Ligand SMILES: Cc1cc2nc3c(=O)[nH]c(=O)nc-3n(C[C@H](O)[C@H](O)[C@H](O)COP(=O)(O)O)c2cc1C
């Protein structure tokens with residue numbers, strides 16, 4: 001598969017962990033496995049770097065254009081590096097009605113970042129998500145996979161401090 | 168574990184039946200809620216704390232602590248239930264673990280302060296038996312079929328499912344019934360799809376069965392992209408085997424040997440429990456080759472979604488499963504004829520599937536005895552929003568909205584006034600006071616201008632602005648439209664622009680006509696039901712709340728105070744006591760004044776957050 005024609009072949013410099021390589025080799029023979037492979041890749045790097053997408057193209061024989069077609073279609077896949085602690089504020093209906101919109105504004109203002117930005121220390125990024133399925137606890141936010149329900153704006157600084165302390 | 172044949176499975180079940188837990192010599196079983204809501208509310212600490220306390224207090228061998236699925240009453244979680252007393256505890260905290268062990272397990276005395284109390288303060292009697300619902304207002308009108316095992320069994324232990332009639336339906340399907348018998352039983356039951364449209368399940372199975380092909384597929388739709396709905400998540404988290412069993416039965420009925428569960432990546436706990444359950448079922452020979460020695464082969468794989476609402480639509484879901492962009496394709500051909508990789512495919516929703524083992528064990532006629540003439544059985548709703556008891560609610564079809572909202576849901580939070588209830592998510596509409604007494608089923612909801620949809624039920628009060636909510640849903644649809652067909656891609660964008668114009672106070676009456684024209688065009692011309700229904704929230708609110716649109720347009724007024732461009736805050740001089748609370752809470756530092764004298768707001772700097780309005784104790788801040 002050396003005749004990759006995308007012109008980026010030489011730039012492949014993302015080291016794939018062994019586990020990811022064997023996952024891809026196991027899955028690439030299955031029909032329709034690209035999305036699963038992308039999930040695993042994002043799990044490894046926190047996002048899908050271009051070089052990783054190129055590497056996947058080389059390993060699976062799926063054209064890079066198709067891979068990007070898929071990455072860009074789905075909200076879950078990110079092409080830029082998120083903060084170490086990904087803050088996801090739910091803007092599903094239940095959360096929106098209970099002030100999710102204010103929460104996301106407040107979170108960004110407390111951390112002093114804009115959408116798609118990462119805090120200077122690399123610790124946080126803030127994104128909106130659509131319903132994490134805890135609507136009974138609305139409004140809800142998750143930080144690095146931990147869920148916080150029935151949130152008020154006032155609680156945010158304290159929660160972020162906890163993660164800052166962990167580094 | 169070794170593979171079972173059907174006799175061995177029966178033995179396992181009989182040995183386990185009812186007393187499965189008691190066999191181990193425990194005196195108490197403590198069920199802690201392992202649903203996502205309770206888990207994220209210190210549920211894990213409670214679970215671990217109970218185990219640690221039992222050990223510490225020397226009764227580690229007398230108590231078994233078990234994590235179950237969602238009890239439904241998420242509002243008052245974490246929930247803990249103690250057997251054999253059937254004590255039902257709400258709002259439990261990690262610090263309560265010590266007393267539960269010392270008082271109840273060691274001293275035989277229940278922890279009264281953890282009992283639920285009725286709104287009038289009277290304590291609640293407990294359920295008569297494990298499996299019965301506690302006699303709390305929240306549960307009074309509920310009937311659990313889909314959620315029959317949630318909060319009852321440990322979803323991570325297959326034996327607990329087996330002990331509760333698990334895999335009996337599969338045994339019958341393999342050894343006693345022909346595929347047509349299974350389908351006939353479903354026909355008798357009257358079960359219709361719970362994923363939204365309400366298509367009769369037996370017809371779908373029958374159609375897939377009738378297409379001749381060596382390869383067919385069973386797909387479980389666990390995408391649940393409807394924001395504000397979480398019943399499919401809870402069903403899988405609380406009872407994954409019911410879905411696995413149903414898919415296997417479907418495979419048997421239609422002649423398929425491979426199944427896929429397409430599930431949201433945003434549901435990690437559900438994915439984890441499903442993976443565990445699949446592995447256990449395979450170990451016991453309830454999945455894989457030669458299931459229970461019957462010669463029937465069936466396997467199930469999990470495939471993760473990646474956050475696209477449209478992928479819940481069945482043809483889009485199939486394209487996504489094939490590894491591509493999740494764009495819908497025209498129907499016909501229906502998936503039953505040409506689905507996954509062009510092969511006949513039967514695709515069902517999680518809740519639809521979870522009903523099936525219960526139907527086949529108890530009979531189609533039993534199921535058909537519940538519900539309305541055309542909608543049989545029960546429906547699970549995710550009751551959320553401005554409601555006192557938010558949670559998962561399963562009621563017979565035909566229950567009225569009033570019963571759900573005011574009896575089960577305990578009415579509106581903080582004594583506010585009910586404004587409307589959104590059913591069917593982005594495909595549905597907001598229903599008003601006027602229709603609260605209509606018994607709900609697929610047809611009545613559609614007739615009232617909304618939809619059953621997946622079962623999200625979001626209650627709104629006087630502080631919610633329906634124009635803003637319509638805008639919210641349209642914003643969602645613009646984001647989620649796959650962009651393939653122009654009625655949806657362009658229509659959603661245009662409607663959103665007009666709604667934004669209105670919420671900013673720049674609308675005129677002709678806009679309402681435009682909204683209706685575009686909405687109707689989308690209904691007729693869109694490729695899939697995303698576009699076909701995207702205008703529903705807008706159209707239903709124009710119909711039901713026309714006067715509020717008019718207020719936004721003519722009076723530049725938002726009575727709920729949600730549309731910020733239309734708001735201004737002022738301080739009434741004669742009411743202001745000069746306490747300074749407004750200035751203290753103002754994030755924009757635009758309020759100034761001297762203590763004990765009236766404060767003023769600098770309108771040019773005001774960001775209209777409403778903090779001054781909320782924090783004034785003397786009603787001196789007015790919103791106009
Ligand atoms: C935009 C859109 C989103 C949908 N989302 C879901 C979903 O999240 N889950 C689901 O089961 N069905 C969803 N559906 C309905 C499915 O297309 C399909 O009707 C259903 O999975 C069939 O299963 P059932 O017959 O058991 O209801 C959606 C439909 C549309 C148009």
Ligand code: FES
Nearest residue numbers: 090092095134135
């Ligand atoms: S709407 Fe936020 S968790 Fe469902």
Ligand code: FES
Nearest residue numbers: 200202205237241
């Ligand atoms: S998650 Fe515990 S009651 Fe729903």
